[in-house]
Amino acid sequence: MxxxxxxxxxxxxxxxxxxxxxxxxxxxxxxxxxxxxxLPTVRQLAGDLGVAPNTVARAYTxxxxxxxxxxxxxxxxxxxxxxxxTDRRARSRALHEAVSHFLSSLAHRGYSADEVVAELRRVKxxx
Amino acid sequence: xxxxxxxxxxxxxxxxxxxxxxxxxPACFAQVCPLFRAVIVPDQALAERLRSAQMRRKDxxxxxxxxxWAVALVAFVCAGLSWFSNVPQQLWYALLCVCMAGSFGxxxxxxxxxTKRRTAVLQQRxxxxxxxxxxxxVASALSLLVYADTIQIAFSAGFVALSCIFTVFxxxxxxxxxxxxxxxxxxxxxxxxxxxxRIRTGAVLTFTVIPQYVYxxxxxxxxxxxxxxxxxxxxxxWIAVSVYIFTSQRRSPSATEIAxxxxxxxxxxxxxxxxxxxxx
Numbered sequence: 001m002x003x004x005x006x007x008x009x010x011x012x013x014x015x016x017x018x019x020x021x022x023x024x025x026x027x028x029x030x031x032x033x034x035x036x037x038x039l040p041t042v043r044q045l046a047g048d049l050g051v052a053p054n055t056v057a058r059a060y061t062x063x064x065x066x067x068x069x070x071x072x073x074x075x076x077x078x079x080x081x082x083x084x085x086t087d088r089r090a091r092s093r094a095l096h097e098a099v100s101h102f103l104s105s106l107a108h109r110g111y112s113a114d115e116v117v118a119e120l121r122r123v124k125x126x127x
Numbered sequence: 128x129x130x131x132x133x134x135x136x137x138x139x140x141x142x143x144x145x146x147x148x149x150x151x152x153p154a155c156f157a158q159v160c161p162l163f164r165a166v167i168v169p170d171q172a173l174a175e176r177l178r179s180a181q182m183r184r185k186d187x188x189x190x191x192x193x194x195x196w197a198v199a200l201v202a203f204v205c206a207g208l209s210w211f212s213n214v215p216q217q218l219w220y221a222l223l224c225v226c227m228a229g230s231f232g233x234x235x236x237x238x239x240x241x242t243k244r245r246t247a248v249l250q251q252r253x254x255x256x257x258x259x260x261x262x263x264x265v266a267s268a269l270s271l272l273v274y275a276d277t278i279q280i281a282f283s284a285g286f287v288a289l290s291c292i293f294t295v296f297x298x299x300x301x302x303x304x305x306x307x308x309x310x311x312x313x314x315x316x317x318x319x320x321x322x323x324x325r326i327r328t329g330a331v332l333t334f335t336v337i338p339q340y341v342y343x344x345x346x347x348x349x350x351x352x353x354x355x356x357x358x359x360x361x362x363x364x365w366i367a368v369s370v371y372i373f374t375s376q377r378r379s380p381s382a383t384e385i386a387x388x389x390x391x392x393x394x395x396x397x398x399x400x401x402x403x404x405x406x407x
Binding site for chain 2: 002003004005006007008024027033037039040041044045047048049050076
């Protein structure tokens with residue numbers, strides 16, 4: 001397994017456990033972490049990131065409850081064999097919810113959908 | 128020459144040489160770059176990335192050079208006390224052992240309090256040393272307690288044993304310490320971290336088995352059978368741990384690691400923050 005790295009920035013508004021959840025979910029969705037890949041222990045990850053063990057434990061608990069990882073006691077924590085990323089319908093639903101939330105938050109700030117789409121096209125053209 | 132004079136000359140010479148070595152190389156507790164001289168990488172660009180990772184690591188650790196000078200000073204003081212006093216040499220040797228153990232502890236605390244931004248690798252880290260080497264150090268230290276039957280050296284035997292047991296604890300802490308990755312070039316920093324972990328664990332482990340052997344060698348190991356067995360045990364553990372250290376040190380990155388380095392590039396700060404703050 002090629003090493004996958006995770007970082008937490010304590011200066012951001014997002015809580016550290018939320019940053020951990022988002023990044024691990026992203027790695028699984030992109031295929032950087034594959035089914036049954038072993039994750040570090042709570043203690044190891046907390047030590048490496050310089051955060052409290054409870055922070056990592058909470059992230060792992062939420063990821064396990066939503067089906068992304070499994071905690072198997074002595075076998076440790078692993079990426080689940082079947083994750084929400086492998087369910088195409090769930091993946092489409094997740095994309096729809098993310099885009100809806102994104103457009104809604106920008107609409108509250110006065111941006112129209114056309115403005116957002118135009119800006120997305122411009123950014124996509126630049127990258 | 129009587130044995131007492133020989134012991135005095137030997138220990139005085141040892142303390143002086145040890146002090147000179149530490150005074151000339153005070154960075155021995157904080158070495159990073161010299162530990163990578165034997166590492167071979169296939170091209171200049173990768174070598175430059177490795178060098179940059181070493182410099183960032185050294186900057187992040189912040190271990191003071193004063194530690195080396197402090198221990199050198201203690202060694203010189205021990206040399207003077209050894210030459211001019213009538214106290215058994217073992218006491219000054221025990222003093223130096225306690226000082227070395229304390230210095231390892233201070234260096235370790237500096238490592239633990241490094242405050243640079245941290246990145247973690249999402250894979251389980253394997254132990255950088257098997258448990259038996261730590262048990263060997265403790266057992267070897269405890270074997271010195273047989274010398275407690277000789278009142279003149281009972282205290283010094285106890286101090287050496289305690290300092291070695293404390294050093295075993297530190298070696299274990301170094302072996303299991305969190306990785307120190309800043310995230311600027313994580314794959315290369317991971318190689319630097321793992322190599323430093325192995326080498327430093329080995330270096331500290333060395334000081335968990337040598338002091339007992341030296342102490343036992345100069346404390347009448349031949350006076351009775353128990354002392355001889357204890358001395359033999361300290362020699363055996365020293366040889367066993369030394370063989371393990373010599374055979375377990377990695378030299379250069381593997382082909383898999385080099386391929387991983389080529390696939391990545393040093394990250395800019397903005398890229399790392401965007402990864403951490405990606406919206407849901």
